[in-house]
Amino acid sequence: MTNSIYSDYPPQINSAQKEFLVRTVKDWTAQHGLVIRPSPAFISKESDPRGVTVTSAPVTLFPSPFPKACFEEAKALQTVYNKLYAAITCNEKWIGDIMEDLIDVDDFISHLWKVHLAVKEEGYTQTLSLGLYRSDYMAHVPSDDTAPSLKQVEFNTISSSFGGLSSLVTSLHSELLDSPPGHPIAYPSHPLLDSNRPPENTSVETLSAGLATAHTAYGPSKSSPALPTCILFLVQEGERNVFDQLALSRQLTTTYKIPVFRLLSSEIFDHTFIPSSNPSRPLLYRPPHAESTSFEVTTVYLRCFYTPTDYRSERDWEARTHLERSAAIKCPTVLNQLAGSKIVQQVLAEEKGTDHLASFLADTNPAILARLRETFAPQYDLSVNSRGRELALNPITAANHVLKPQREGGGNNVYKEAIPEFLQSLPETEWKRWILMELIQPPAEAKNVALRPDGEVLSGHVIGELGVYGTILWDQAEGKVLQNEQGGWLMRTKAKDVDEGGVATGFSSLDSIILY
């Protein structure tokens, strides 16, 4: 049933149609800022030493079909998820118990936890916390005669990206569907395309509104005399996805009139400081291009520091601590980042023992909690005599699973039949570093065509991943939620062989959806 939707989609295109679509998409992306800085493998540093060129972001030529019920469910659950992760973040003891177990497994987690402990010892000066989240899902279709269900891949609590570009892809596909006006011929006629349009995508508005709400909630300057206030985007050196971030700062500047600055994580100590004389610990930013003007940072938006490689030396950890102890609202705090780690996702999904959902969301209708739980893919630790160990070692059940390292930013996953042999090649003491997760089975017949950033056009079988954005502002001291919103989404479409061979030979592209 589901597969028949995908089997003749997207429509066949001849070479003239393909040429037209590719040229139109290439021009559209460049005209609308749906672009990235090119990789050095494509445009070398020698060709463009001053870094002025851009190229098309990877995008699909067609929107991808997605089950309407799954899309609606993902949207409906987002504010519940927001609340869940805020509640987890408020339960420092619960997080701590999990993290203490991981300290010898995961340097990164261990370092983050120490940042929190250090600031806790001094005392946090800011109790407000901002989350800009993206919950990623697949449509799960284990067999052709069951209705697709929604399964969560991961929940991102830091640097949730692509909100700035994904609404542009929605516009691109929507325009193509109606191009030219009145007599659409950009796409060949196809039942899925002739009347469907991608749903509204407010990712830029939603994420920017979240940041603006935090900025306002910060209140007046804590400096004397008062300083002008700003939001600070902390970014990675050599970031190629800069236009995704600039879409949010543009919205903050034009719609909310909030000053926004960008600062490399490596330059935090060069241009920000906390006056030791001020017990409120405001974070001051002194722009290198106008050093006589200082701004007080209301909100620190991290588009860095999410992966171990972002911390190249102890100085980077000190910089993270410096931000954490300041009065700026962090998006996210260290605790909130830890709440988004893989291990937390696995603990939440555990079917035995404490009902964590019910305790974190005590005032939420149990029927809603049951729906939330439905989005969890079964996942297990590999402790002695556990269900996980049993499933992983039996080749028949292993075939339906993926083995993931618990480490954040760690190595490759191990798939299916390879799992038992892989585990047996490791000493048993190492097994606790891994999580077993039941495979999500996306529609097998899904296909699309993608324009790559080097201009190549690839087509083939794909796996689609839907992300839904949410924002939440809460008071960490009282657990009180000040704002909780859902809005905007992201479709990412990957070449199918990425997940199976272990090597990413294919593509991952920005996409949009048409609902069925």
Added chain:
Amino acid sequence: MTNSIYSDYPPQINSAQKEFLVRTVKDWTAQHGLVIRPSPAFISKESDPRGVTVTSAPVTLFPSPFPKACFEEAKALQTVYNKLYAAITCNEKWIGDIMEDLIDVDDFISHLWKVHLAVKEEGYTQTLSLGLYRSDYMAHVPSDDTAPSLKQVEFNTISSSFGGLSSLVTSLHSELLDSPPGHPIAYPSHPLLDSNRPPENTSVETLSAGLATAHTAYGPSKSSPALPTCILFLVQEGERNVFDQLALSRQLTTTYKIPVFRLLSSEIFDHTFIPSSNPSRPLLYRPPHAESTSFEVTTVYLRCFYTPTDYRSERDWEARTHLERSAAIKCPTVLNQLAGSKIVQQVLAEEKGTDHLASFLADTNPAILARLRETFAPQYDLSVNSRGRELALNPITAANHVLKPQREGGGNNVYKEAIPEFLQSLPETEWKRWILMELIQPPAEAKNVALRPDGEVLSGHVIGELGVYGTILWDQAEGKVLQNEQGGWLMRTKAKDVDEGGVATGFSSLDSIILY
């Protein structure tokens, strides 16, 4: 007086300020589509074989000062200029008399004239004609104690470019002036920048509205059964300034819901045809990507065919004739293109003989005509015993002039003291191929800083050229004007040595203005 305005402008910037401005401008241009396709000298075909990269259009970092009175005068005169060039175009005999003289001098003019004669013989089937014009000026400051006056450099009746990008440069500079909101520090403080803002720039709206007016005026399809209608942009192969054109088609599509297609001039015969059975001669366009759907072209917008090199063979002239004889409204017609040739500008400026302005604009207030005439730089032919010959051969008077070839798209100009010697090196029979024009003297102290498309940043003395856009739709048969508008402008800023060394070692950049 005037020079003092320019002498300390733009403000000095230190390296941190420069780095900030350059990075901000680079990101802004890519985010907003203020881009061009890179030249092969910058990004080679080997690096980007599929042509997917773009780079920043050349832009200045600062807006340039421009005399307010001159700007207002240029705007005030635009609809008069529109009417003048429509009236000239309606006087086929007057144009013909001038063109007949040029036939042995200028192959290009001669070819265009023949296209007109051929269609005239068959009979024109479309009497409406659309002009999208740009009148280019400099502020003329012959001495420091005279007020600046407005002098016309040229009047463009075909492919008037940069309207799509110039309003973006105005937005860029305006945003920088107010960045960040409430506490602007992107530019150093400077009296000219602290309160001034660039005037509104509606170039995209104005030019698109002109095309939309023609589209509507075309009326219903002349085909049976009726076909959907469209506007056709005819463009050059390898056009790098494509985003300038796409800004207009986007406006036509989104605001007016008019189908717009782009077609290479070399492919006119592949995808357009005029059914021989239909005496109205509608121009039909069959998109290669949807060949079963034909559109009837209401308006042909030429962004090609303006320069001799656009006609590579007789087939290109046949294609131009094919368009000219069709029922589509041409922007512009061959006659209108001829009206914009250099020779016409010189004849209009002649101080002796017939008062052409008065006869073309008989119903216009003589005071207005006097103001129009004031914008003409004195220019002369070099006929025997003429004032032009006298001025050109005397080294003292030659020093104040430039010698320009009459040919369209012809070679280099000869400047100042080099003129007498140059003329004496030619047989006198050749002298009629040249026009002598008094030099316009722009503010000597003007300076700016420009970001080049290869990322280089250049600064130095510059010459600014202001273009003002206008559109006019008229009935060529009755001389009746249906629409006549002015709106939008372009500042182009060139490195000063371009005009003096004869070789363009410097840069020409898109700019905006602040009025003084």
